[in-house]
Each structure stands twice: as C-alpha cells, then as structure tokens.
Amino acid sequence: MNNIATSEIKNKVKRGQIYEKQRTEKGKAKRLRRKELKKEEAENPELREARLRENVPATQENTREFDEAVVADADEEVANEEEEDEFAQYFSGQAPKVLITTTPKAGKQTVNFVKELVSVVPNLEYVKRGSKFALQQIIQFCKNREYTDLVVVSEDHKEPTHVTVIHLPEGPTAHFRLTRIKGGKEILGHARATSHYPELILNQFSTRLGHTVGRMFAALFPQVPEFQGRQVVTFHNQRDFIFFRRHRYVFKNSKRVDLQEIGPRFTLRLRWLQKGLYDPVNGEYEWSYKADLETSRRRVFL
Amino acid sequence: MNNDGIVWEVLNNQFCSYKVKTDVGNLCRHPHNLTGRCNRKECPLANSKYATVRETSGRIYLCLKTAERAHIPSKQWEKIELPKNFAQAIEVIDNNMQYWPNWMIHMCKQRLTKITQYLIRMRKLKLKNRSTLVPIKKKLERRERTREVRAEAAARLDQSIEKELLERLKSKAYGDQPLNVNEAVWKEILEGDAVEAESDVTTEDELEEENEYELDSAKGGFAHEFVSDDSDLENDGDDMEDLVGMSASEFSSADDDEEEEDEDGEESGSDDEMSEDSDAMDRSDKRAKGKRAAGSAPRQKPTKRTKKHGPRVEIEYETETVAKDNMLTNW
Numbered sequence: 051m052n053n054i055a056t057s058e059i060k061n062k063v064k065r066g067q068i069y070e071k072q073r074t075e076k077g078k079a080k081r082l083r084r085k086e087l088k089k090e091e092a093e094n095p096e097l098r099e100a101r102l103r104e105n106v107p108a109t110q111e112n113t114r115e116f117d118e119a120v121v122a123d124a125d126e127e128v129a130n131e132e133e134e135d136e137f138a139q140y141f142s143g144q145a146p147k148v149l150i151t152t153t154p155k156a157g158k159q160t161v162n163f164v165k166e167l168v169s170v171v172p173n174l175e176y177v178k179r180g181s182k183f184a185l186q187q188i189i190q191f192c193k194n195r196e197y198t199d200l201v202v203v204s205e206d207h208k209e210p211t212h213v214t215v216i217h218l219p220e221g222p223t224a225h226f227r228l229t230r231i232k233g234g235k236e237i238l239g240h241a242r243a244t245s246h247y248p249e250l251i252l253n254q255f256s257t258r259l260g261h262t263v264g265r266m267f268a269a270l271f272p273q274v275p276e277f278q279g280r281q282v283v284t285f286h287n288q289r290d291f292i293f294f295r296r297h298r299y300v301f302k303n304s305k306r307v308d309l310q311e312i313g314p315r316f317t318l319r320l321r322w323l324q325k326g327l328y329d330p331v332n333g334e335y336e337w338s339y340k341a342d343l344e345t346s347r348r349r350v351f352l
Numbered sequence: 353m354n355n356d357g358i359v360w361e362v363l364n365n366q367f368c369s370y371k372v373k374t375d376v377g378n379l380c381r382h383p384h385n386l387t388g389r390c391n392r393k394e395c396p397l398a399n400s401k402y403a404t405v406r407e408t409s410g411r412i413y414l415c416l417k418t419a420e421r422a423h424i425p426s427k428q429w430e431k432i433e434l435p436k437n438f439a440q441a442i443e444v445i446d447n448n449m450q451y452w453p454n455w456m457i458h459m460c461k462q463r464l465t466k467i468t469q470y471l472i473r474m475r476k477l478k479l480k481n482r483s484t485l486v487p488i489k490k491k492l493e494r495r496e497r498t499r500e501v502r503a504e505a506a507a508r509l510d511q512s513i514e515k516e517l518l519e520r521l522k523s524k525a526y527g528d529q530p531l532n533v534n535e536a537v538w539k540e541i542l543e544g545d546a547v548e549a550e551s552d553v554t555t556e557d558e559l560e561e562e563n564e565y566e567l568d569s570a571k572g573g574f575a576h577e578f579v580s581d582d583s584d585l586e587n588d589g590d591d592m593e594d595l596v597g598m599s600a601s602e603f604s605s606a607d608d609d610e611e612e613e614d615e616d617g618e619e620s621g622s623d624d625e626m627s628e629d630s631d632a633m634d635r636s637d638k639r640a641k642g643k644r645a646a647g648s649a650p651r652q653k654p655t656k657r658t659k660k661h662g663p664r665v666e667i668e669y670e671t672e673t674v675a676k677d678n679m680l681t682n683w
Contacts, residue, residue: 304541
C-alpha cells in the first residue's frame with residue numbers, strides 16, 4: 051500500500067490531497083534549508099561568497115559565441131587603425147557640425163522626434179526636407195557646407211522607423227531600425243534638459259563593427275562636455291540593441307549616484323553599414339543584416 | 353498566295369487574336385501595328401505594304417514590309433535602325449519611305465516622336481534615384497520586439513550608468529576640481545584616496561569586499577533588508593555589549609571601524625591597526641566582513657539605535673546581482 055506511487059492512486063480526491071501535502075512539505079524543506087544556509091552564511095560570509103562565485107547562472111552574455119572581431123582591451127592594431135579612420139579628425143579635435151532632416155513629407159510624430167534629438171545633440175541643425183532633392187544631392191550640399199554628419203530620420207505610416215547616420219565627408223553610413231521611442235515628456239518624473247554639452251557613455255561596443263558604430267555616435271557630440279550640466283547621454287549596446295538614454299545625475303556620496311531621466315529614450319538596431327557615403331546602388335556594404343546571420347542568440351555583432 | 357482581301361475577310365469577320373473590342377471601337381494588339389486601331393487600312397497582317405516604328409531595349413527601328421518579300425516570311429520585314437538624333441531619324445524615314453502613302457509616313461514620324469519622348473523620360477527617371485519600398489517583415493519585427501525587451505532587462509541600464517559615472521568620478525576623469533560634484537562628496541572621495549594610500553595593510557580580500565560593497569550601494573538599491581531577529585538570538589549578548597560600550601567585544605569595535613572607513617575614513621587607519629593588533633587576525637577579519645554589511649544604517653540613525661531597537665539592525669546586501677554584473681563585463 052505504501053509503495054504505490056502517488057500518480058497511481060485511483061481516487062482523485064485522495065491523490066490531490068497527497069499531492070498537496072507533498073508540495074507543502076517540499077516547500078517547507080526548502081524554506082528550512084534556506085534559513086539554515088542564511089544562518090550559516092551570516093556567521094561565515096566566505097561560504098556565501100564561495101556559493102555565489104560558484105553559482106553563476108548562464109546568460110546570453112557570458113555564454114556568448116567566440117567572435118574574432120571582438121577587440122581586446124589593448125589591441126594595438128585596432129588602435130592604430132582607428133587613428134587613421136574616418137573619425138580620426140573628430141577625435142583629434144574637429145568640432146562636430148551636424149544636420150538632421152527627414153524623408154520628404156514627414157509626419158508630426160517624426161518631426162517631434164527630430165525636435166527631441168535637436169535638444170539632445172548640441173550643434174544639431176534641423177532642416178525641413180523638401181521633395182526637390184535626392185539624398186545624395188543633400189549629402190553633396192552638406193559636404194560643401196562642411197557639415198561633419200548628416201542624420202536622416204525615415205518614417206513609415208507617419209511614424210519614425212529608421213535612422214540613417216552619414217559621416218561626412220568620407221562616410222561611413224549606418225542605417226538603424228528605430229523602435230520604442232518615448233519622448234521626454236512621456237517619461238514619468240522626467241527632468242528638464244539644459245543646453246550644456248552632455249557627457250557620453252558608450253557601453254559594450256566590443257567588436258570592430260561595434261567600435262565603428264560607437265565612434266560614429268561619439269562623433270555627433272562635442273568632445274568636451276560641460277560637466278556643470280550633469281547631463282549624461284548613454285548608448286548602451288546589449289545583444290545588438292542600442293539603448294539610448296539621457297539622464298541628469300547627482301553624486302550623493304562616494305558610493306551613490308542618483309539619476310533622473312531627461313529623455314527621450316529609444317532603441318536602435320543596426321541594419322547595415324556602408325563604407326563610403328550613402329549609395330544605394332553601388333555602395334559597398336561593410337555589414338548588413340541578413341536572416342542567415344542569426345544562427346544563434348548568443349551570436350552578437352556589435 | 354497572299355491575298356490581302358482574303359486575310360482581312362478572315363480577320364475581320366471570323367477571328368483575329370490581336371483584336372480587342374472596346375466601347376471606343378476595335379483596337380489591335382499586334383506589335384507591328386502603327387496606330388493601334390483595327391481597320392482594313394491599318395492592319396499589319398492584311399496589308400502587304402506596311403511600315404511602322406518600333407523600340408526594342410532603347411533602340412528605335414523603322415520596320416518596312418513590301419509585297420515583293422511577301423513570299424519569304426522570315427525576311428518579310430526590313431528593319432532599319434534609326435539614329436539617336438531625332439532630326440536625322442526623321443530624315444532616314446523620309447529617305448526610306450519616299451513613295452509611300454503620306455498618312456503612313458506621317459504616322460511613323462508621330463510614333464518616332466512618341467518613342468523618343470518616352471525614352472528621354474525613362475532615362476531621366478532612372479537618374480532621379482527614386483525611393484524604393486521595402487517590405488516590413490512582420491515576423492522579424494515581432495521577434496525583435498520581444499528580444500528587445502529582454503535585452504533591456506539584461507542591460508540593467510540605470511545600474512550600468514551609475515557604475516560608469518562612479519568609476520569616472522573615482523578615476524578623476526572629471527579633473528581635480530570637478531564642477532559636477534558636491535564639495536563634500538568630492539572631499540570624501542579625496543579622503544578615501546588618502547586612506548587607501550595610507551593603509552596598505554588591507555588584504556586583497558578586504559579590497560574585494562569593499563568593491564562589492566560599493567557596487568551594491570552604487571546600484572542605488574539601498575536595499576536594506578530588515579531580517580527577523582530570531583536567527584540572531586545568540587548575537588544578542590554582543591549587541592548588549594555594544595550598547596554598554598565598545599570596549600568589551602572585539603568584533604563589535606571591528607565592525608564599527610569598518611564603517612568608519614567606509615563612510616568618512618577619518619580615523620580609520622589607526623582604528624584598523626588597533627583592531628588588527630589586538631585580536632587574532634583571522635577572527636577579526638571574519639567578524640569585520642560579517643558586520644561590514646551593518647555599515648551605514650546605524651551611523652545614519654545612532655539615536656534610534658540606542659533608544660528603540662537596542663539590538664543592531666542587520667542589513668543584507670544581495671550579491672547575486674554583483675555576480676551578474678561581473679558577467680556583463682567578463683563574458
């Protein structure tokens with residue numbers, strides 16, 4: 051009788067009762083075990099440390115597939131190459147001068163988004179897009195007027211969906227999918243922006259491609275931030291999603307910073323990167339998204 | 353062999369696959385038709401003498417058909433390429449169709465005009481760089497939407513930003529007189545540096561411990577957790593000693609030292625030495641670590657501690673998150 055497995059018990063009510071009993075007992079045992087563990091670890095914190103050190107859950111980040119393109123911390127070759135790339139001029143002190151425009155006949159939401167961006171990036175100039183000129187002509191105009199970057203926001207169904215960033219005068223051109231836009235005012239408890247140049251945080255741009263993209267974002271902002279504004283703009287790359295945030299911070303003490311979001315917030319995802327200036331026909335693609343590339347979730351490109 | 357009259361009889365009265373009947377009248381679909389209308393005069397099949405202008409892949413040809421070649425279907429049409437220059441092309445038509453009916457010459461020229469115009473328009477459009485429509489891949493969008501949410505959760509943005517900012521502050525990236533820091537906080541950091549420089553006695557473990565602590569508090573959680581006191585019953589005696597005075601128990605003093613060091617680090621150097629001198633090393637170390645967590649709370653509200661609670665409040669910092677944090681950087 052005692053040897054009968056619970057699942058074999060024919061009486062449904064009885065079976066349920068026994069299951070319930072087993073469940074509570076299991077929970078009780080677990081709670082007891084945890085309590086004891088806690089006690090032990092309170093006495094001897096090394097145990098806790100050891101446990102935590104050993105018990106590391108596998109995440110997509112720490113099980114990431116090996117990628118040759120990941121740049122080591124002190125990679126001289128990359129550093130040398132970066133000294134000579136298209137952004138070298140910016141990093142040697144050239145002041146950024148950025149123009150932003152949209153696709154022709156932009157809707158209200160798109161224009162609002164552009165205005166938010168204008169408040170974020172200093173020296174960003176918005177020019178309304180007419181239908182007269184093609185993008186390649188506009189690039190030429192910008193080059194003649196010595197702009198360092200051109201940003202184009204494209205829309206679909208009157209909503210901004212893509213952002214193209216073109217570094218001038220020699221490229222590269224990056225095209226991003228734009229999602230989850232939240233304007234500053236939509237954010238609960240948002241702070242107000244000031245016109246100070248913000249600080250920049252570029253997080254986790256690890257590969258060669260990531261470096262290029264990160265440098266591209268950096269090149270939009272003035273090199274020397276105005277720290278008294280206590281504004282920080284973040285481009286955080288996680289699993290190829292680039293999260294944009296802007297905060298005001300305050301150092302409470304030597305261990306604590308408080309953040310208040312200013313907004314806007316949005317997410318970018320790289321669709322392609324072209325080597326030179328934007329050229330849809332003959333352009334040389336350094337990288338472009340293809341479904342075939344997505345062999346695993348643990349494969350990350352930026 | 354080829355009787356135009358009979359051909360027309362058949363096409364008109366019986367069946368023609370090129371004929372299209374509309375409200376406007378009968379039209380012709382034959383590629384050689386000069387005008388597109390279906391009648392006896394303009395039918396390319398029922399006329400042994402016929403001329404038309406055709407365009408294939410950007411080149412314009414004058415096509416002529418004569419009764420002399422009617423018996424060789426393969427060579428029925430004479431194809432003359434017209435020059436790109438419109439005036440010259442007109443001249444070629446005139447030369448080749450000298451004794452042809454006037455209306456046919458006229459129609460050929462009209463057709464030539466039309467073709468040249470649409471070719472010009474085509475070339476212009478090609479140069480214009482028009483926008484292309486790209487399909488939105490619903491499945492991809494859906495997949496990415498969920499992944500984005502998960503990636504955002506994994507990113508723990510606020511924490512990583514806070515961590516980065518603190519790092520910048522501590523590594524003096526903001527210069528010697530930073531404008532973005534309160535004077536008191538800056539002093540605290542400078543003093544912390546001084547203490548670190550002074551006391552090289554701290555072991556690696558302790559340093560690690562400290563970092564962990566910093567991380568914890570940097571996470572902005574301030575997650576003190578108030579734990580029930582039944583598990584701490586055996587520690588009560590210590591607390592009493594605490595209450596009475598620090599003198600008695602070595603570890604209670606040790607933990608207070610630690611917190612001094614953490615908070616303002618004024619006299620911490622000497623205290624640290626004291627504790628280490630007085631006690632067996634390992635023991636004090638352990639105790640210190642154990643109580644380190646108790647750090648900030650009692651300092652914040654010293655009066656409360658003596659009056660209300662008596663026993664100290666044990667605060668637990670969750671360190672699992674730290675492990676994750678490390679993973680973020682050391683994947």
